[in-house]
Amino acid sequence: MAGFTNREYDAEITSVALPALCGMLLDPVMGAINSALIGQLGTHQLGAVSVGSLAVSFCTFMFSFLLFLTVPEIAAAVAKKDKARVSKVAAKALWVGLVVGSLTTAATVLGAETIIAYLAPPEPEVAVFATQFIKVRAFGIAPTLLSFVAIGVFRGHRDTMTPLYASIGSAFTSLFLNAFFLYVLQWGVWGSALASTLASLVSMAVLGGLLINKGMLRVPDLLKPPLLEDVQPVIRAGMPLMFRNLISFGMVLYASLLCVRAGSVYQASFEVVRLLWILSIQFFECLNVATQALCAGYLGDGEPARARAVMLRLAFVSAVIGGGVGLAIFAAQEPLVRCFTKDTAVVAQVLATLPMITFFLPLDAVASIMDGSLMAAKQTDYLSVIQIGGAGVQYFALIYLATNSLISALSIWSCLKVLTLFRLGGGFWRNFLSPKSAYLLPVAAADAEQLQQQQQQLAHAVALADSMDADCGGEPLVMLGLEPVAAAAAADAPQGQAGMARPE
Numbered sequence: 001m002a003g004f005t006n007r008e009y010d011a012e013i014t015s016v017a018l019p020a021l022c023g024m025l026l027d028p029v030m031g032a033i034n035s036a037l038i039g040q041l042g043t044h045q046l047g048a049v050s051v052g053s054l055a056v057s058f059c060t061f062m063f064s065f066l067l068f069l070t071v072p073e074i075a076a077a078v079a080k081k082d083k084a085r086v087s088k089v090a091a092k093a094l095w096v097g098l099v100v101g102s103l104t105t106a107a108t109v110l111g112a113e114t115i116i117a118y119l120a121p122p123e124p125e126v127a128v129f130a131t132q133f134i135k136v137r138a139f140g141i142a143p144t145l146l147s148f149v150a151i152g153v154f155r156g157h158r159d160t161m162t163p164l165y166a167s168i169g170s171a172f173t174s175l176f177l178n179a180f181f182l183y184v185l186q187w188g189v190w191g192s193a194l195a196s197t198l199a200s201l202v203s204m205a206v207l208g209g210l211l212i213n214k215g216m217l218r219v220p221d222l223l224k225p226p227l228l229e230d231v232q233p234v235i236r237a238g239m240p241l242m243f244r245n246l247i248s249f250g251m252v253l254y255a256s257l258l259c260v261r262a263g264s265v266y267q268a269s270f271e272v273v274r275l276l277w278i279l280s281i282q283f284f285e286c287l288n289v290a291t292q293a294l295c296a297g298y299l300g301d302g303e304p305a306r307a308r309a310v311m312l313r314l315a316f317v318s319a320v321i322g323g324g325v326g327l328a329i330f331a332a333q334e335p336l337v338r339c340f341t342k343d344t345a346v347v348a349q350v351l352a353t354l355p356m357i358t359f360f361l362p363l364d365a366v367a368s369i370m371d372g373s374l375m376a377a378k379q380t381d382y383l384s385v386i387q388i389g390g391a392g393v394q395y396f397a398l399i400y401l402a403t404n405s406l407i408s409a410l411s412i413w414s415c416l417k418v419l420t421l422f423r424l425g426g427g428f429w430r431n432f433l434s435p436k437s438a439y440l441l442p443v444a445a446a447d448a449e450q451l452q453q454q455q456q457q458l459a460h461a462v463a464l465a466d467s468m469d470a471d472c473g474g475e476p477l478v479m480l481g482l483e484p485v486a487a488a489a490a491a492d493a494p495q496g497q498a499g500m501a502r503p504e
Contacts, residue, residue, distance in 0.1 A: 009310050012158075013290050013317070019160040021286035023167045028279065030171040034178050038192050041182065045189050047121065048129030052193070055115050055130075056137045059104050060144045061249060065241035066097050067148040067155075068375045069234060071292045074156025075376070076300030083215065086153070090211065091221035093149040096234055101142025108138035129189040136193035140200035147200070150207035153216055155293045166206045174199035240384035247391040248419070255398060255412050262407040269349035269409040272340045277357055280325050284318045284365040291372030299377060299438055307376070308439040311431070315369045322365030326358035333358075349409040356410060360417050367420050370427020377438035382430055390422030 039046040070093050077085035108115070112134040116127050151163045174195055181191030211217040252274075259266040291314050298307035329336065333354045337347050374383040397415040401407055431439050 007313075009294070009313050012294060013287070013310070013314060016155075016158055016160050016290040016293050017286045019164040020289040021282065023160070023164045024282045024286055026164075026167055026171055028282070030175060034174060034192070034196075037178050037182055038189070041188065044123060044125040045129055047123070047126045048133055048189055049192060051116070051119055051121055051126065051130040052133030052137060052189075055119070055134055056108070056141065058249060059108055059138075059141050060148075062242055062245050063097075063100055063104070063145055063238075064148060064245060065238040065380070066093060066100075066145055067152045068241065068292070068380065069093070069237055070149050070152025071155045072296040072300070072376050072378050074153050075158075075293065075296035078157055079297055079301035084218075086156075086216055087218040087221045090149065090153045090217045091224070092226045092230060093152070093234065094146055094217075094222065095226050096231055097145035097149045098142060101145040104145075105138050105141045108141065109135050112138070132188075132190040133193045136190050137197055140197035143197075143200040143204035147204045147207055150204070150211055153211060154207075155289060156296065157216065158293045158297060160289060160293070162210055163207065166203045166210075169206055170199045170203035173202045237378075237380055240381050244384040244387045247388055251391050251394050251398075251416065251419075254395070255416060258398060258402055258407055259409070259412060265343070265345045265349060266407060266409060266412075268341060268343065268346045269353070270412060272337060272346065272350050273353050273357060273409055273413055275340070276329065276336065276354070280329060280357075280361060281364060281368070283325050284321045285368055287314050287318045287321070287365070288368040288372040290314060291369050292376045295373055295376035295439075304439050308431075311369065311373045311439060314372075315366050318365035318369050319362045322362035326361035329361075330355060330358040353409040353413050356414060356417070360420055363420050363424055367423035367427065370423055370431065373431055373439070374427060379430065379436075379438065382426070382436075386422050386426035387419065389426075390419040393422070394418050 035046065035049070038049050070089070073089045073093075074086055077083075077089060112131045115134060116131050119130075121127050121130060147166070154160065154162050177195035177198055178192055181187045181195050185191060187194070208217075212219065212222075256267070256270060259270040291311060294310045294314075295307045298304070298310060333351060334347075337350045337354075341347060341350075371383060374380065394415050397418060398412070401411050401415065431437050
């Protein structure tokens with residue numbers, strides 16, 4: 001496990017992870033600012049945007065596999081310096097994103113009332129505003145999916161700085177338009193939805209233009225729709241990931257629902273813990289991005305040993321960062337909680353839960369690296385099985401809590417942490433113990449490599465012996481101490497190669 005302290009890859013890791021961290025922190029910060037702007041309009045408007053954003057986020061999150069599947073495909077093509085392959089993979093994924101995004105947009109717009117009826121906000125005003133928001137914001141789904149693909153292409157080139165520029169442009173576009181539409185034109189909730197949708201279009205346009213400008217995407221490839229048989233592997237690989245996303249998203253929703261039914265104190269405490277946890281994981285989720293980009297590149301270049309070394313270093317760094325963030329939150333937990341609420345019952349629930357959350361942060365961090373390494377190795381089916389299995393255990397644990405009146409913020413979050421253990425254990429098994437690991441040299445390949453080395457030693461010994469024959473007149477291989485090597489190589493060599501012993 002010397003790779004844990006190997007600093008050889010630190011500069012490469014930093015160049016990928018640091019811009020990704022900035023981009024990840026930018027989204028929640030700008031989201032909070034936009035929410036604050038909307039909140040000035042009233043509680044109903046803020047509640048409507050919260051409900052509508054949840055519905056639209058669910059649609060985009062469900063198809064986030066477009067990002068994760070694109071990275072290893074592009075990284076493999078980049079490793080082989082195959083620019084034509086890069087362009088074709090990018091164009092194919094963009095077509096999938098366009099078709100899926102357009103269909104999802106149509107379904108969301110037409111079913112907005114049904115979605116809101118299912119979510120059932122208690123106030124009629126919230127339902128009206130949320131329906132307006134969804135019908136406008138849904139037109140940003142397709143641009144978001146196309147941006148996923150573009151970001152995946154850049155990550156496959158180990159470039160996370162370019163997506164950061166696009167994120168900054170999108171964030172400030174959204175901020176400016178939100179302020180303009182809300183306070184100058186006074187368009188209300190649907191104006192906020194339009195601002196976010198236009199920001200998504202700006203991000204997509206910037207990323208797409210840069211792909212073409214940098215030669216990663218060729219216009220003829222983009223204009224030619226892919227054949228169905230070319231798209232089917234993407235859909236087949238994406239289905240398990242989509243199902244995994246549905247399950248994991250559903251578990252969080254179910255846990256939240258149990259807290260809602262238990263009372264406002266439990267719901268508020270659950271939400272405060274969730275917000276603190278989401279903010280915390282951003283500091284090491286950027287290393288998941290680095291894992292996907294770097295490991296996929298080395299695996300695509302046929303260098304599993306280097307991919308393994310990078311993964312081990314990332315696992316070590318992420319565990320250290322997770323532990324550091326956990327200690328910081330634990331040390332400042334009471335003032336942090338009081339930034340969200342002054343309710344003594346809610347504060348008590350959160351303070352009872354945070355020590356467990358902070359303890360798990362290093363495990364969350366390493367589990368994130370395991371996820372990224374499996375995605376880089378294109379082993380998404382196995383990753384989905386792990387997470388679906390963990391979600392199943394979570395579900396039965398949550399049912400047990402509900403039926404035995406054991407609901408609390410601590411018990412709910414303890415159940416949700418079951419998935420972390422599944423991800424960590426499953427990733428460790430596949431990467432370090434399983435014969436299907438992409439990070440271990442296969443036995444056959446190792447034997448072949450050893451045989452090749454032995455044969456090279458034997459050939460060198462034979463050549464040296466020939467040159468010494470005239471002077472040494474005896475048994476040159478014995479004199480050189482190479483007779484055991486020659487015998488071993490001759491014994492291991494396939495029939496027809498064993499005769500490589502020195503000719504008389």
